[in-house]
Amino acid sequence: MTETDNIIIDATARIFQELGDPQTLNNAPDDAWREPLWAALEESGLTLAWVPDDLGGAGADISDGFDILQTAGRFAVAVPLAETLLAGWALSKANLQVPQGAMSLALSSRANPLRLTDGKLAGRAEAVPFASGVDHFVALAETPDGAAVIQIDAAACNIETAMGIGGDPQGNVRFDGAAPAALAPAPAGIANETLMLMGAAARATQMAGALQGILELAVDYAGERVAFGRPIAKFQAVQHNLAQLAGETAAAVAAAGSAADSIHHADNFNEAVFFEVAAAKTRAGEAAGEGAAIAHQVHGAIGFTDEHILHRFTRRLWAWRDDFGSESEWAVGLGALVAANGADQLWPMVASR
């Protein structure tokens, strides 16, 4: 791995190389790797990069957090790093101290919001990433005094976990009867939609990283694997497949990078941020599907085995494109926005920055 001029990227890459290498994790007989990897990420402040110092975090920039996520994506991150970053961000927006441990956002549906009455929660959240394996959930709840950001101990919830398509635990969380460990009024501009935008931008960024990862894997493999007397990288059909994979990777990197940059520079989650994030989640999600298919084709049968690490990337790409809204859902929202603004506003929207 080449050194960059970004210390956060280098620090993240170093931790994953030493403690979260996909091949090592794939060979491991059990989950013993999990604790040292998480401890190293926590110690270096990466898990709480989006939380200011005075609330218990590392106080890094928004763009730094996205750099962490893209780098982690290159290693097919198998711990709730993005989830904890996002949950910490939500807590800090409400000025809440962050607790020790891993966290995940547990968003309820708009039609069926989580409610807090007399100190007790009622409601559920579905398809929560790392529903088992985190210590706390962060959610938005309706209270008699308005919306609140809440933190709940995972132990107080009823969790039904299943394995998600990505190979990480995912589950439905029932909050009924639980009492929040902490809560504060949701500040203006922090709503389910905002958390969805942050989550979608995070997943787009992870997908960009994972695509960089599978491009590297596929290029290396094609150079090593010999068939018909020469490395398959020398066959034009394979070269063109890899060129397409490079294109999809580039598109995801550019789209996710642009969305992260727009969030970094925006004063609030306005229409321009929605446009950027919706486009990024849509395009990166498309790239995930196309790119994973090409990487598998290049790898042939070995890429379909459990022993090869390719699935650690491709299965997560398929999971991440679903999380926080699929490309179909975001595209409908983006298309509706474009249509509502009208044909003559299309170019000004596209060329707005």
Next chain:
Amino acid sequence: MSSPIQFDPVRLPADAEALRREVRDFLSDEVAAGTFDPDASPMSDGHDVEFSRRVGAKGWIGMTWPKEYGGQERSFLERYVVTEEFRAVSAPVRAHFTADRQSGPVLLKYAPEEIKMDILPRITRGECCFCIGMSEPNSGSDLFAAKAKAEKADTDWRLNGTKIWTTNAQNADYMIGLFRTSAPTEDNRRHGLSQFLIDMTWPGIDVNPIVSMAGGSEFNEVVFTDCKVPADHVLGEIDGAWKQATSELAYERSGPERFLETFYVLVELVRAVGDNPDTRSAEGIGRLVAQLHTLRRMSVSVNGMLQAGKEPVLEGSIVKDLGTLWQQALPSKARDLAAFSGSDAGNRVAFDELLRHALVIAPKLTIQGGTTEVLRGIIARGLGLR
């Protein structure tokens, strides 16, 4: 592969937005004055000398070039803004765009001083139209198979042979053409080609129009018969033109013209489906806009690399590969998405006509200026596979 593919999120400079407003005002004045109609100009040949002169008067041709040659010494990102605004409304740029994008920069780098002082200021004034003589009847993508010859005769050169698919040769004042000056060597088949600056009014040049399947004759066959070229019109190194091509490619491949050529179809699609489209149309439009936005951010990023003095050949080729495929597929996708939107509102008139045109010209979009197959070969080389 040495390092992961990166496209940093380059932001356009603040003064570029003032420039954008100025360009939009200029273009809407031109539309109001009847110079061109955005709904009709895609079907025209896009060659308007008077318009190009007015663009030149604004300082928007050769705007990154040194002031001594008529340029404005503005940034690649400012040029980007001008280029994309013109393309977004299908403004008729053909009389100046080739010189602005490609020929001018080649002259800047390789032409003798007197030629630069003579021609470059005329290009920036919009008075000088260029064409590019690369392909031949038996060498298209395989550029190094070129056979058209340049032979030394005393101090001059004599050109003989045929160039083909030469866009706008019928209107061009000059060509920059690739001619064989020596045979290729055993260890380097790219050796032996040289670039010449050719005045299209010289004797010994015949321009024969070729009618395309879309009806126009924008491209031509150009036949050279003992055409005499003065020695100072050789551009760069004799026999070494292949070395000069690489840096040109990054400029040539990454611009907004590589994904905006059928953009008008998307605009009219949005108009055709109305302000409250069904889910299917909304999703389709959303995906197209997401793809377009991504291409644009990639293209801006590559222009940021150019501004920083890099030669992003791999990145530029990726933008052109994705961009040309996207603008080629756009008409068919728009056709699908508009299938159930009624024509009763009268908002499909422009759409239907523009769609027909775009469907017919679509095949050329992944052939002109480097085919998909050639681009993928270049990307594969950039990935270290060749």
